[in-house]
Amino acid sequence: MKEVDRAGLNLDRQSFLGKTSAPILDNTQVAIVGLGGGGSHIAQQLGHLGVGEFVLIDPDIVEDTNLNRLVGATQQDVTKGSAKTSVAARVIVSVNPRARICVETTQWQKCGIALRSCDVIFGCVDSIGEREQLETVARRYLIPYIDIGMDVHRMNGEFFIGGQVALSVPEGPCLRCMGIIDDRALELEAQQYGAAGSRPQVVWPNGLLASLAVGSFVQLMTPWHTRLDLPVLVEFDGNAQTVSRSNKLLYLEGRPCPHFASLSSLGDPFWSARAVRKHVATTIS
Amino acid sequence: MKILFKVTARLLAEVKDQLSRPHPFAAERVGFLLCRVGLLEGGGVAILSHSLHEVADEYYLDDPSVGAMMGPDAIRKALQASYNQQASMFHVHMHSHDGRPRFSHIDERETAKFVPDFWNVQPDLPHGAIVLSEDSACGKCWIPGLEAPVDISQFSVVGIPTRKL
Numbered sequence: 001m002k003e004v005d006r007a008g009l010n011l012d013r014q015s016f017l018g019k020t021s022a023p024i025l026d027n028t029q030v031a032i033v034g035l036g037g038g039g040s041h042i043a044q045q046l047g048h049l050g051v052g053e054f055v056l057i058d059p060d061i062v063e064d065t066n067l068n069r070l071v072g073a074t075q076q077d078v079t080k081g082s083a084k085t086s087v088a089a090r091v092i093v094s095v096n097p098r099a100r101i102c103v104e105t106t107q108w109q110k111c112g113i114a115l116r117s118c119d120v121i122f123g124c125v126d127s128i129g130e131r132e133q134l135e136t137v138a139r140r141y142l143i144p145y146i147d148i149g150m151d152v153h154r155m156n157g158e159f160f161i162g163g164q165v166a167l168s169v170p171e172g173p174c175l176r177c178m179g180i181i182d183d184r185a186l187e188l189e190a191q192q193y194g195a196a197g198s199r200p201q202v203v204w205p206n207g208l209l210a211s212l213a214v215g216s217f218v219q220l221m222t223p224w225h226t227r228l229d230l231p232v233l234v235e236f237d238g239n240a241q242t243v244s245r246s247n248k249l250l251y252l253e254g255r256p257c258p259h260f261a262s263l264s265s266l267g268d269p270f271w272s273a274r275a276v277r278k279h280v281a282t283t284i285s
Numbered sequence: 286m287k288i289l290f291k292v293t294a295r296l297l298a299e300v301k302d303q304l305s306r307p308h309p310f311a312a313e314r315v316g317f318l319l320c321r322v323g324l325l326e327g328g329g330v331a332i333l334s335h336s337l338h339e340v341a342d343e344y345y346l347d348d349p350s351v352g353a354m355m356g357p358d359a360i361r362k363a364l365q366a367s368y369n370q371q372a373s374m375f376h377v378h379m380h381s382h383d384g385r386p387r388f389s390h391i392d393e394r395e396t397a398k399f400v401p402d403f404w405n406v407q408p409d410l411p412h413g414a415i416v417l418s419e420d421s422a423c424g425k426c427w428i429p430g431l432e433a434p435v436d437i438s439q440f441s442v443v444g445i446p447t448r449k450l
Contacts, residue, residue, distance in 0.1 A: 027449070113326050117289060119447065141323055142291040142333050142443045170443050171293050220447050230445050263370055266333040267321030273409050273429040279328020280286065280431060 009096040011050050018223035022050055026098075028221055029053035031115050033108045033134060034124030035084040036060070037069035037201045038148045040091070041210030042122050044071050047092035047099060049218065054092060055114050056085040057104040069203040108134065116141045120217055123147040126199065128189050132181050135168055139260040140267060144169045146216055148209045149180070150236075152200040161205050161238025164246070165212045167220070167230065174257045178233050179248050205238050212236075212243065287329030288426045288437045290375075290415065292318070294444025300337050301417065304379045311345045313352040313379065317363045319372040322411055330411055332373065332426065332437070338366045351391055353378065360399055368406035375424070376400065376414040386418040388425070400427050400434075413437070421450045 011022045018024075030051050032039045035058040043056065062070060062077040062084055070084065072091035085103040092099050104111040108125075115121055121143050123134045131147055138145035150163035168174050175181040212234055219230050233246035292300075296318075304314045317338040323331040344359035367374045376396060380386040388396070396414040403412040408429060415424035415437065424437035440450040 024449075113324065116323055116331055117287070117325050117329070119441070119449075140333075141331055142293065142441075144443060144447055167445075169445055169447075171295055172445075220445060223446075263319060263321060263335045263372060266335055267323045267331070271322055271324070271409070273411065275324050276286070276328050276330060276428055277430040280428075283286075283328070 009050050009098065014049070016224070017218065021222040021224065024222055025050045026052035028120070029055065029118045030217075031055040031057065031118040031121045032088070032124065033057045033115075033121065034126075035070075035088045036066065036124065037203065037206035038150065038210050038213075039122065039124035040069075040071040040073070040084070040088055041207050042124065042148075042214060043088035044091050044095075045210065045214045046217075047095045049214070050096060052098070052100060054089075054099060054101045055104065055118055056088050056101060057106070057108045057111060057114070058084040058088075059105060059107050060084050062087060069201055069206055071207075112137055115143070118143055120220065121145045122213060122217075128181055128185050131175060132186065135175050135181075136260075138168065139170055139174065139265060142170045142266070144220060146213045147175060147180070148213050150201070150205050150209055150238075152202075159200070161202070161236075163205055163209045163236040163238065165209055165216060165234045165236075167216045167232045169220075169232070170260070171256060173232055173249055173252055174259050176259050177249070177252055177257050178246070180233075205236065208243070209236060286428075286435050287325055287327065287439070288332065288424075288435055289325065289329065289439050289441065290332045290334070290422070290424055290426075290437045291441045291443055292334045294442050294446075296334060296337065297417075297442055300377060301379065303337060303339055304377070304417070308345060308353070309342060310347050311353040315340055315353050315355060315359075315376060315378040317366070318375040318377055318415070319366060319370055320375055322373050329438075330426065330428065332375065332411065332413070334375065335372070337377075338363055338374075351395075355399075360402065364403065364406050367403050367410075367412075371407065371410075373407065373410040374403050374412050377417065379417045381419065383419045383421070385421045386416040386423050388414075388416055388423065392416065396425065397434075400425075404429060415440075 061081045062073045064078045072087045083105045089101045121138045145168040147166040153160045231245040235246045318334040319336050320332050320334045340359045346354040346356045348354035411426050411428045413426040422440045425434040427434045
């Protein structure tokens with residue numbers, strides 16, 4: 001884990017976000033899980049916005065096939081085998097040297113405790129199963145979760161780009177409520193259903209979806225405006241070049257999410273105060 | 286030690302509504318938040334509130350020297366809720382002003398008496414007390430095995446918008 005703390009960032013041009021927005025953003029800790037095509041854009045934008053604390057998680061290194069979309073990565077990173085987290089950290093620090101950055105070059109499940117104190121988690125992972133796990137962690141610790149997803153489908157010999165940005169806020173609709181996750185999709189994924197090989201990805205839909213996700217984040221955290229009907233699911237049609245609020249949730253309006261409603265869906269499944277006492281004893285000694 | 290207290294915007298609004306209702310004789314109302322807890326990196330604790338356990342009108346004692354005095358049935362019911370639902374319990378009441386509230390001497394004296402009682406039913410969980418104001422909060426958390434309560438370092442209200450108090 002590395003920390004960086006140097007000089008400041010002038011945010012005068014975004015002061016319309018509210019006079020307290022700069023300290024709010026500086027005092028906000030964000031996790032980005034997955035620093036590939038989508039996550040690298042998000043990291044860059046949050047760096048420009050002046051977000052103060054980052055937890056960057058991705059186990060992968062930069063490969064030549066990433067350069068068509070991975071913001072900040074260079075040929076030299078491919079040669080050196082730089083971690084994607086290091087590239088994101090470098091991009092952030094290059095615009096906001098005061099950013100405090102924790103880098104975890106491992107699977108997020110192995111450093112899940114680092115997510116718990118975050119104010120917002122961005123999920124930029126590929127699989128539906130991982131999305132479900134990540135959202136479950138976010139719900140357990142009452143953390144808003146912003147998920148981006150993009151796919152390229154082949155139909156009748158043509159390629160279609162689709163994607164969505166989902167804002168999963170505790171007590172609001174979750175990814176299951178939104179229809180992004182369901183048992184059948186999980187089952188099919190588990191059977192590795194579909195075309196084999198690497199998933200097609202391109203830079204501009206990633207950038208657009210990342211921008212929408214950052215827009216949701218800014219509305220969530222800053223006093224920019226008081227509009228409370230922030231769309232929780234936005235859909236992107238890459239061929240028609242349209243972004244629209246999803247109508248999937250029309251029938252759920254006002255209904256609480258039933259999937260994470262119980263008390264037992266909160267907190268550590270196996271809590272023990274021993275770890276806290278141990279830490280206090282270590283600090284005192 | 287970092288103690289992070291989180292509440293959803295909906296639950297906070299419900300708590301404030303309930304605590305603002307007039308009582309037949311008590312000057313203020315009190316309640317308990319049923320919570321779960323999580324370990325944070327560096328040994329901190331996240332307190333994650335789930336729902337409000339209200340204190341019924343008849344469980345208040347008529348004691349004009351304090352804003353609200355709970356009777357033994359109020360504590361018994363709260364202990365029962367903690368035991369049945371394996372919940373960490375946080376006493377909550379409200380001071381009607383803006384800015385950061387503080388525990389009064391009476392608050393400190395009374396919470397120190399009854400909060401550790403929750404260890405009789407949930408000995409391994411932290412319990413505590415919080416005071417809300419119109420726009421802020423303060424609180425103390427009793428951690429099992431530590432002699433003195435620890436101040437809650439941060440309150441987060443989670444919803445649209447999400448904010449820190």
